[in-house]
Amino acid sequence: MGWLPWSSDSKNSASDGGRIAPDRSSRQKCWEGRDLFFTCLDDNNILDAIKDDQEARRKCGKEIGEFESACAKAWVKYFKEKRVMEYNRDKTIERIKKEDAAKVQDLKAQGWTPR
């Protein structure tokens, strides 16, 4: 992983001591790796790549390898957590919508009309 600008100690420092962040092209590369990995997780019905790490590595070994080598460690963790968070968020929104629709249906059955 030493070829990445931010992943090894020798190359990731600027002359004034700061650590260089990924530039536009390496960000793009990381995002592409992430998208490929997540597509594979979708195909295998895996949601949480942290909890189900072993299964994810077994079924999407190639993708996770590319993803983890293209992104910094903290990013990998962030994206994996974000995937779960977004899934739960969407689920919650959907549930609330369904409940709302059911309630409207129920009220309509009681003779209430929406204004």
Place this chain on the structure above:
Amino acid sequence: MASTMRPLVQLVGRASRSTFPSVERNILRKIPSQNAFLSLRTTQSAYTSTFRHNGLSSPRAFSTTPLRARARTMGQLKARNATGPFSWKAALLFVITGGAMIIYFRVEKERLARKRIAELSKGVGRPKVGGPFVLKDLSGNVFTEEDLKGKYSFVYFGFTHCPDICPDELDKMAEIINNVKEATKGENVFLPVFVTCDPVRDTPEVLRSYLQEFHGGIVGLTGTYEQVKHMCKQYRVYFSTPQNVNPGEDYLVDHSIYFYLMDPEGDFVECIGRQDTPESATKVIMEHINDWKREGKPLKKH
């Protein structure tokens, strides 16, 4: 604008008032002069006939006279004033005035709403976003809140190791900078600022090459951990940067992801968030800049 509207309204009033009397006067003048003889004769015959039939001289008997006379003049009136009192001029004036007033009231209503928002953070006892701070720009010069004044500034907090949101938002910022530049015809009244929340890793050199990828016009600011923490506090930005991190250790920084639009007096005006597109953000910013100019307040243009 109110003063320009008033004469227009008066003009319409005058136009409509003067149209009606002139028509009435025309009718009155017509009847006696041209049809005097005719009406006199018919009056006499009508009078005699009704008198003979009813033996009564009721005023109703005279009703036939003006009828016939009117019929005569109506033809002429029609020819003369084919459009009646509602001439195309009056109609046009009416429509233009009405339209202008509707537009004016809408514009003014929106302006007042914006003014109210802009003045929310002025005065005593208001929740304050922004305030005094001391940081350094990328050349190592001291940069304080005084350096933001005189222009509309656009403050964003972030860090270069930000995974996905900051790069998106900075691309948006670049687009907004170009849009505003274009809309102000190249005037230098807009100052985009990027403050790093992660001063340990984001040294001036790192920050410079990072911002260069988005827009060369963004002013990058950094400082000591305490200075940055204070700056974030002033702008009510959630700040979670770990202070003592081993070199080489990777970490992320949670931070608020709003752009803060500050007016030339250094007061908070509005925030632009994830939901805004570059276009909607530019619109909001330009409205405030134009309001400021219209009120004749000073702006630095260099």
